[in-house]
Amino acid sequence: MRIKSMLRSFLYISLSIAACASFCACGSQPGAKKSETAAQETTVAQTDASLSEHRKIIIDTDTGADDASALILAAKQQNVEILGVTVLVGNVDLEQSTQNALAALETAGCDAPVYKGSADTVDGTVKTAFSVFGSDGMGDADLIHPKKQAEDGDAVDFIIDTVKNNPNEVEIIAIGPATNVAKAIQKAPDDMKKVKRIWSMGTAGLGPGNASPVAEFNVYADAQAYKIMLDSGLPITVIGLDMCGGEAQWTDDQFAELEALNDTGRFVAKSFGKIREFYKSNGSKTVMNCDTLAVMCALCPGFVKSTVNTHASCIIEQGETYSQVIFYKEGFTYDVVKNDFDYNVVLVTDVDKPSYFKNYIEAIK
Numbered sequence: 001m002r003i004k005s006m007l008r009s010f011l012y013i014s015l016s017i018a019a020c021a022s023f024c025a026c027g028s029q030p031g032a033k034k035s036e037t038a039a040q041e042t043t044v045a046q047t048d049a050s051l052s053e054h055r056k057i058i059i060d061t062d063t064g065a066d067d068a069s070a071l072i073l074a075a076k077q078q079n080v081e082i083l084g085v086t087v088l089v090g091n092v093d094l095e096q097s098t099q100n101a102l103a104a105l106e107t108a109g110c111d112a113p114v115y116k117g118s119a120d121t122v123d124g125t126v127k128t129a130f131s132v133f134g135s136d137g138m139g140d141a142d143l144i145h146p147k148k149q150a151e152d153g154d155a156v157d158f159i160i161d162t163v164k165n166n167p168n169e170v171e172i173i174a175i176g177p178a179t180n181v182a183k184a185i186q187k188a189p190d191d192m193k194k195v196k197r198i199w200s201m202g203t204a205g206l207g208p209g210n211a212s213p214v215a216e217f218n219v220y221a222d223a224q225a226y227k228i229m230l231d232s233g234l235p236i237t238v239i240g241l242d243m244c245g246g247e248a249q250w251t252d253d254q255f256a257e258l259e260a261l262n263d264t265g266r267f268v269a270k271s272f273g274k275i276r277e278f279y280k281s282n283g284s285k286t287v288m289n290c291d292t293l294a295v296m297c298a299l300c301p302g303f304v305k306s307t308v309n310t311h312a313s314c315i316i317e318q319g320e321t322y323s324q325v326i327f328y329k330e331g332f333t334y335d336v337v338k339n340d341f342d343y344n345v346v347l348v349t350d351v352d353k354p355s356y357f358k359n360y361i362e363a364i365k
Contacts, residue, residue: 062090062176102146117155201294205240311341
C-alpha cells in the first residue's frame, strides 16, 4: 500500500472487527465465521480450501517497507512456492525497488528470482517516485545490501511465460500499481487467461482513499493499468484500504516486539522507521501495513472473514473521481443503472484484524 497524500482523518478510521482469532498456515485454523450471505459463505469456504493446497505464486511489487514485510511473510509459508518476484516503480524508482526486493528475500532466506519490470505507466508516461518510507523506501536504515542480482529477463515476459507454462496454477499477488500485470494482459491476453487468480492490494474498498478522498495510491499511480486488469474478466480478489484500519494497524509496542524477536523482525521494524515518523507527524501512533495484510488474505486460511462478488469499474477520466474504483454488488438491483455485468471481482469486506500482528509474529519466528 502506498501512503502518499494521506488524509489525517483516514488514520483514525475504525472498521467492524471479527470476534474470533485465526492463524496463518503455520498455526491452527478455527471454524469459519458465519458470513452475511450464503454466497459469501461459499466464496470464503472455497478460498480457504484452496489456501491449504500447494500454491504457486508470483509477487508483483514496488518494494517499500510494507512490500518487503509482505515478501517475507510469503516466503515463510510452508505450502507456498514463490516462482518469482516482479518489480516496478511506485514507492521508489525501479532500481531501488529491485534492490529492496532482493534484500527482503535474502532476509527471509528465500532464493526466488527477481525480475525488473515497468519504469513507466501502461501508456508510457514516466513515473516520478517519492516515498514517505524514506529515500530508499526502507526507512533509510542502511538495510539494503543484497548479494544477489536481478535476473536478465523482463518481468512482463516472465509473468506471461510462467502463467503459460503452469496453466490454471499460478496466482499473482499484486501489491503495487497494476502496470506489469496490465502489460502482460495486453501482450498475451490468451496466455493470461490461464492465470488461476490475481490478488490485488488496491482501491479504497468501500471506504475513503489516500491519494485522494476516493482513490487509493496503487490505482492512482496507473489507473489505466488497473482498468485493463479489472476489465480483463480474469478472476481477481481485491483487498482495499478499508481492511487496513482499526485493530489491523501496528503499534509502537508491536514494533518493539518485532525488533526484539530476531534478525528478520529487526529488519522489518527498522524499515518502517520513516513511515512511523510520518504517521506521528499526522497525529497517529499506529501504522498501516496493507501490503502484508493483502498477502495474509491471499495465503493464510481463516484470515478473510467475508467477501462479496462484484463487478469493478475504474474511472480513468481526469477529475475529482480519477482512479476511483466503483463496485457493483452481484444480485443487487439498482433503480436506474443496469447491473448486467461480469462479476469477476471478489471484494474482501472483513478480515480477522485482531489476529493480524500475531499471525505475522508466528510466521517469522
